Amino acid sequence: MDALVDKIRGGERRSLARAMSLVDQSGADAEALKDALRRETGDVPWWGFTGPPGVGKSTLIDALLGMLRERGRRVGVVAVDPTSPLSDGALLGDRVRMMQHAVDLDVFIRSLATHGREGGLSDATLHCARLLELAQYDPVLIESVGVGQNEVDIASVADICVVMLGPGYGDEIQLIKAGLLEVADIIVVNKCDTPEANRLLAEVREQGKRQNVESRKSKVESPKSKVESRKSKVESPKSKVQTSIARGGSHGLASEAPPTEIIGIEAKSGKGVDALLDKLLELDRTARGTEQRQRYRHRRILGEIKRGVMLACEQNLDRALTAPAAKELLAKLERGELSLDAIVAQLGATPARHN
Amino acid sequence: MDTSRPKRILIGKVGLDGHDRGAKFIVQALRNAGYEVIYTGIRRTPEQIVRAAVDEDVDAIGLSLLSGAHNELFPRVAELLQEEDAENIVLFAGGTIPDKDIPHIESLGFRKVFTPGVPLAEILSAIEGELAGRSDGGGAIV
Numbered sequence A: 001m002d003a004l005v006d007k008i009r010g011g012e013r014r015s016l017a018r019a020m021s022l023v024d025q026s027g028a029d030a031e032a033l034k035d036a037l038r039r040e041t042g043d044v045p046w047w048g049f050t051g052p053p054g055v056g057k058s059t060l061i062d063a064l065l066g067m068l069r070e071r072g073r074r075v076g077v078v079a080v081d082p083t084s085p086l087s088d089g090a091l092l093g094d095r096v097r098m099m100q101h102a103v104d105l106d107v108f109i110r111s112l113a114t115h116g117r118e119g120g121l122s123d124a125t126l127h128c129a130r131l132l133e134l135a136q137y138d139p140v141l142i143e144s145v146g147v148g149q150n151e152v153d154i155a156s157v158a159d160i161c162v163v164m165l166g167p168g169y170g171d172e173i174q175l176i177k178a179g180l181l182e183v184a185d186i187i188v189v190n191k192c193d194t195p196e197a198n199r200l201l202a203e204v205r206e207q208g209k210r211q212n213v214e215s216r217k218s219k220v221e222s223p224k225s226k227v228e229s230r231k232s233k234v235e236s237p238k239s240k241v242q243t244s245i246a247r248g249g250s251h252g253l254a255s256e257a258p259p260t261e262i263i264g265i266e267a268k269s270g271k272g273v274d275a276l277l278d279k280l281l282e283l284d285r286t287a288r289g290t291e292q293r294q295r296y297r298h299r300r301i302l303g304e305i306k307r308g309v310m311l312a313c314e315q316n317l318d319r320a321l322t323a324p325a326a327k328e329l330l331a332k333l334e335r336g337e338l339s340l341d342a343i344v345a346q347l348g349a350t351p352a353r354h355n
Numbered sequence B: 001m002d003t004s005r006p007k008r009i010l011i012g013k014v015g016l017d018g019h020d021r022g023a024k025f026i027v028q029a030l031r032n033a034g035y036e037v038i039y040t041g042i043r044r045t046p047e048q049i050v051r052a053a054v055d056e057d058v059d060a061i062g063l064s065l066l067s068g069a070h071n072e073l074f075p076r077v078a079e080l081l082q083e084e085d086a087e088n089i090v091l092f093a094g095g096t097i098p099d100k101d102i103p104h105i106e107s108l109g110f111r112k113v114f115t116p117g118v119p120l121a122e123i124l125s126a127i128e129g130e131l132a133g134r135s136d137g138g139g140a141i142v
């Protein structure tokens, strides 16, 4: 395994590509490599991009790739698209928008399928991002599937979280109400070549102002940082099977989180993307402090532990709840011999209480 | 947890024609048949196709072409794969390719050449057959 790690670190592209396939599987070799990666990486900030399908995530990443290359950075990209719930197959189409960088050896793009994982990022996303880091790509960009809960998932994995909005999806304001402003480090309104996007940009700015006033007010009472509220969002009981430790954990990354930046762009023409990149690079620099790095490393690994334990528990529980055991429990409940709470206690789980 | 993953196929269009209804149809069909399909879009160069295929560690490449430049572009793809030491990636071709050119293309290492009118079921079973014996990509590197 050490030999493989050395090869990847030394820039052997084919080893990197095949290692990415390996970590998309389980088995002794795969697990050994994943553990080596956990030990060997954690210094490079990951930039996450999320937003509804078609909002322009890949187009934006393509524009950023060009600009980062001009600055001499070697860039890694992990692009995640959904697995079909019906066939296990997937259409991984993000590359269509990034082909101008396809032959640049200082860019490495890898497409992944979600494999049905709820949060919109496959487990392999983390491993592939770590592999890119090991191969000296810096920064690492992650494009996630943008529906439902996924914004939250990317926020718990990426160091810097960009949420993209655009015209024609209708639900943006609802997304914002649902807490997107707290999850995002930067909100990008794309397609500002259209009047609808400009209207949306104005609305989001308005919403952002209100939110900042509110959070300033609440800060007077209790010094709650953006990171902490982000955490409570991610860990709220509403979220499905919780797969990740929230950003910052109990020790927030910054006690004085700046207000979320709101930037309008045209990803296709590149207009406004330079201002966005400046902001990203600024966040990237602050994310490089040693203390921050250690915290992010640990948070990701704790997230993986948590997810592993939850999967195991879920499997055990599924087994316990199949017949004939389940039949007996149901019969007892119906005869009034056991309460639901008693059954829950008997199965060894203490349900999270919402107070 | 899954011990195996779906097979990965890159579908790309080389050549200058800008029409990809056929390629998209195949992309959709392969996805529905359980493959992870990496679609690269139209007007790609052999260099772009091969770089993407190697980085994505695909099991197969399906090249589509309508413009008639197959006698230049297909050999180039095969050659680049060799340079990359990636001949284990299975090659397929599809498009308007005259019957007389098919033996030459097959001699370059293309396992199957699908011309218009070949039923979808036949394409899918041919691809499945060619990929069946392959072990998962990552296993061999450790």
Ligand SMILES: Nc1nc2c(ncn2[C@@H]2O[C@H](COP(=O)(O)OP(=O)(O)OP(=O)(O)O)[C@@H](O)[C@H]2O)c(=O)[nH]1
Residues within 6 Å of the ligand: A051, A052, A053, A054, A055, A056, A057, A058, A059, A060, A094, A097, A146, A190, A191, A192, A193, A194, A265, A266, A267, A268, A269
């Ligand atoms: N008008 C306009 N269209 C844009 C802009 N940026 C991207 N688009 C178009 O939006 C469409 C979707 O772009 P993508 O980059 O593929 O979007 P995406 O968010 O990556 O999509 P998924 O990965 O499928 O979720 C394409 O047709 C782009 O050309 C823009 O600034 N203005």
Ligand SMILES: [Mg+2]
Residues within 6 Å of the ligand: A057, A058, A059, A093, A094, A143
């Ligand atoms: Mg995309």
